[in-house]
Amino acid sequence: MIQDPTYASMNYNKITLAFSEVNEHLFLKKYFSDSIFQFRVAFILVIFLYGSFGYLDSQVIPEYATAFHAIRFLFVIPILSIVFLLSFTRLFQKVWQALLLISVVAGGFGISIMTMFAPENYTYYAGMMLVFSAGYFFIKLRFFLATIAGWSILLIYNIGAIYYTHTPDELLINNNFFFISANLIGMFAAYNIEYYTRRNFFLSQKLDNERLLVLDANKNLERTVEERTKELLKAKEQAEESDRLKSAFLANMSHEIRTPMNGILGFAELLKEPGLTGEEQQDYIRIIEKSGARMLNIINDIVDISKIEAGLMKLEIQESNINEQIQDIYTFFKPEVEAKGMILSFNTPLPTKEAILKTDREKVYAILTNLVKNAIKYSNTGTIEIGYSKRDSDLEFYVKDTGIGIPNDRHGAIFERFIQADIPDEWAQQGAGLGLSITKAYVEMLGGKIRVASQVGVGSTFYFTLPYNAVLINEPVIQQIVPSDNNDLIRKLKILIAEDDKVSEMLIDKTLKTFGKEIIKARTGVEAIEACKKNPDIDLVMMDIRMPDMGGYDATRQIRKFNKEVVIIAQTAHGLYGDREKAIEAGCNDYIAKPINKAELLLLIQKYFHK
Numbered sequence: 262m263i264q265d266p267t268y269a270s271m272n273y274n275k276i277t278l279a280f281s282e283v284n285e286h287l288f289l290k291k292y293f294s295d296s297i298f299q300f301r302v303a304f305i306l307v308i309f310l311y312g313s314f315g316y317l318d319s320q321v322i323p324e325y326a327t328a329f330h331a332i333r334f335l336f337v338i339p340i341l342s343i344v345f346l347l348s349f350t351r352l353f354q355k356v357w358q359a360l361l362l363i364s365v366v367a368g369g370f371g372i373s374i375m376t377m378f379a380p381e382n383y384t385y386y387a388g389m390m391l392v393f394s395a396g397y398f399f400i401k402l403r404f405f406l407a408t409i410a411g412w413s414i415l416l417i418y419n420i421g422a423i424y425y426t427h428t429p430d431e432l433l434i435n436n437n438f439f440f441i442s443a444n445l446i447g448m449f450a451a452y453n454i455e456y457y458t459r460r461n462f463f464l465s466q467k468l469d470n471e472r473l474l475v476l477d478a479n480k481n482l483e484r485t486v487e488e489r490t491k492e493l494l495k496a497k498e499q500a501e502e503s504d505r506l507k508s509a510f511l512a513n514m515s516h517e518i519r520t521p522m523n524g525i526l527g528f529a530e531l532l533k534e535p536g537l538t539g540e541e542q543q544d545y546i547r548i549i550e551k552s553g554a555r556m557l558n559i560i561n562d563i564v565d566i567s568k569i570e571a572g573l574m575k576l577e578i579q580e581s582n583i584n585e586q587i588q589d590i591y592t593f594f595k596p597e598v599e600a601k602g603m604i605l606s607f608n609t610p611l612p613t614k615e616a617i618l619k620t621d622r623e624k625v626y627a628i629l630t631n632l633v634k635n636a637i638k639y640s641n642t643g644t645i646e647i648g649y650s651k652r653d654s655d656l657e658f659y660v661k662d663t664g665i666g667i668p669n670d671r672h673g674a675i676f677e678r679f680i681q682a683d684i685p686d687e688w689a690q691q692g693a694g695l696g697l698s699i700t701k702a703y704v705e706m707l708g709g710k711i712r713v714a715s716q717v718g719v720g721s722t723f724y725f726t727l728p729y730n731a732v733l734i735n736e737p738v739i740q741q742i743v744p745s746d747n748n749d750l751i752r753k754l755k756i757l758i759a760e761d762d763k764v765s766e767m768l769i770d771k772t773l774k775t776f777g778k779e780i781i782k783a784r785t786g787v788e789a790i791e792a793c794k795k796n797p798d799i800d801l802v803m804m805d806i807r808m809p810d811m812g813g814y815d816a817t818r819q820i821r822k823f824n825k826e827v828v829i830i831a832q833t834a835h836g837l838y839g840d841r842e843k844a845i846e847a848g849c850n851d852y853i854a855k856p857i858n859k860a861e862l863l864l865l866i867q868k869y870f871h872k
């Protein structure tokens with residue numbers, strides 16, 4: 262068992278019973294304050310008794326009465342009275358034990374003389390016994406001082422009795438017999454009394470210490486509980502906050518989806534009205550297209566942010582020329598910016614040969630596109646500039662506008678997801694508030710940092726860095742595949758459209774009509790397999806991935822068992838992670854993301870069937 266130091270046994274001197282220094286000091290203080298009352302009572306009594314026994318002097322040995330009274334009233338009682346009176350002074354605490362010792366010895370000395378002169382008389386012998394018991398038990402003298410006093414009195418008595426009064430031996434022996442016994446018993450009892458007094462003190466002190474420890478532990482516990490409660494409250498607030506943000510986000514999202522939906526459904530309805538001019542029809546269709554594009558944007562953002570959150574966003578690192586990327590973006594957005602009456606410019610200081618980054622090309626596009634789109638969205642006049650400069654081992658890109666600017670206190674918040682939705686925002690335009698958080702995530706994935714410098718009414722500049730490790734190449738050979746205008750194919754195709762959704766099916770049907778000599782339709786995976794079995798000469802299968810009874814991947818696997826030649830193109834939901842891998846693994850030749858983009862689909866057809 263490990264001995265706890267607080268349970269250490271009492272440390273004291275076995276003879277004097279004194280504790281080690283600090284404790285002794287404390288003990289004596291306490292002993293004094295506990296004893297002072299009893300001491301005073303005892304002294305009054307002792308003085309009274311010592312005086313009243315003077316009556317016996319005149320009765321028992323009248324011849325010595327005067328001398329004995331002198332001893333009593335002129336020697337012992339004055340000493341005792343002085344000590345008693347001193348007990349009311351401050352000094353007393355320091356000297357009280359010494360004064361008690363003197364008092365006992367003086368009292369004992371007086372009785373010794375009386376005993377010597379009246380050796381036959383039991384009165385004085387009994388008085389002597391009283392002095393011993395008062396010294397040892399009554400007046401609060403400490404054990405070892407009482408012992409000194411007791412034996413000193415005995416010594417005084419014996420010296421006096423032997424040398425001055427020549428007390429007979431028998432009497433001397435008798436008296437000594439009792440006096441020695443009284444001293445021994447007194448010592449033994451006083452030792453025990455003091456020992457237990459000290460033990461009490463020691464134990465109560467230990468108890469106090471432990472109580473303090475417990476109090477301290479309690480305080481600590483309270484503090485810990487308080488801290489934990491605070492942490493919990495904070496966590497709760499955070500949870501509530503994020504809950505609130507999510508609800509706000511959902512509400513905003515619902516609004517963002519409903520608005521374009523409204524446009525699509527509303528104008529589709531209007532299109533049905535008879536008597537529309539051709540121009541009106543084109544207008545409505547343009548609105549429908551725009552609304553659809555806007556909705557697709559939102560859905561893309563949601564998918565992207567979920568992929569980022571789930572850690573599924575992958576990087577495809579390759580060499581890419583950022584001068585060309587910036588020029589592409591410039592070309593793409595120029596018409597839109599100019600239509601707003603603004604100027605778009607770019608600044609690519611590195612020579613094209615050196616403007617090579619090892620990075621994810623698509624992500625850089627997405628970052629720049631997002632920033633430029635925002636610049637256009639939040640500016641009405643002035644210029645928008647795209648560019649970069651070299652900073653140590655990084656390239657620092659910027660997209661600068663002269664738009665409405667962003668208040669200082671929102672410079673951090675705009676990069677948080679959902680935030681836009683939450684802050685009542687006079688600046689907020691359409692948008693889910695996800696663009697910048699996606700952008701930030703991309704920049705960080707590519708090893709860079711994004712920040713904004715902006716002043717309300719002056720404009721904003723978004724900066725982001727990308728690590729730059731120049732790779733010099735001779736001449737970039739970038740081969741771009743552009744759908745060619747001629748639609749000459751090797752042959753007209755026999756096409757199977759496996760698709761359960763009527764609208765999607767119609768869309769593919771209309772897009773592929775020019776290439777098809779025959780278009781077959783299947784609504785489920787099983788029907789698709791059947792159709793392929795019946796028509797071994799099918800050239801192309803447009804395979805939807807989600808269909809009732811059997812999905813597109815399983816159907817493809819089945820078809821590949823008996824037809825290895827047919828070109829199968831999987832139509833997947835928007836670029837969810839691993840779509841391409843899954844499609845190829847199932848036996849598809851290629852895949853196209855829904856909603857199907859006409860140009861993209863034509864590119865694919867040309868890839869597989871061009872002359």
Ligand code: ADP
Pocket residue numbers: 635636639662664665666667675681686688689690691692693694695696697698721
């Ligand atoms: P969204 O544009 O869809 O609301 P973003 O995440 O792209 O979401 O932008 C978040 C917010 O940052 C915007 O709502 C807008 O208040 C502010 N913001 C972004 N870019 C600019 C800019 N170029 N000028 C002014 N404000 C901007």
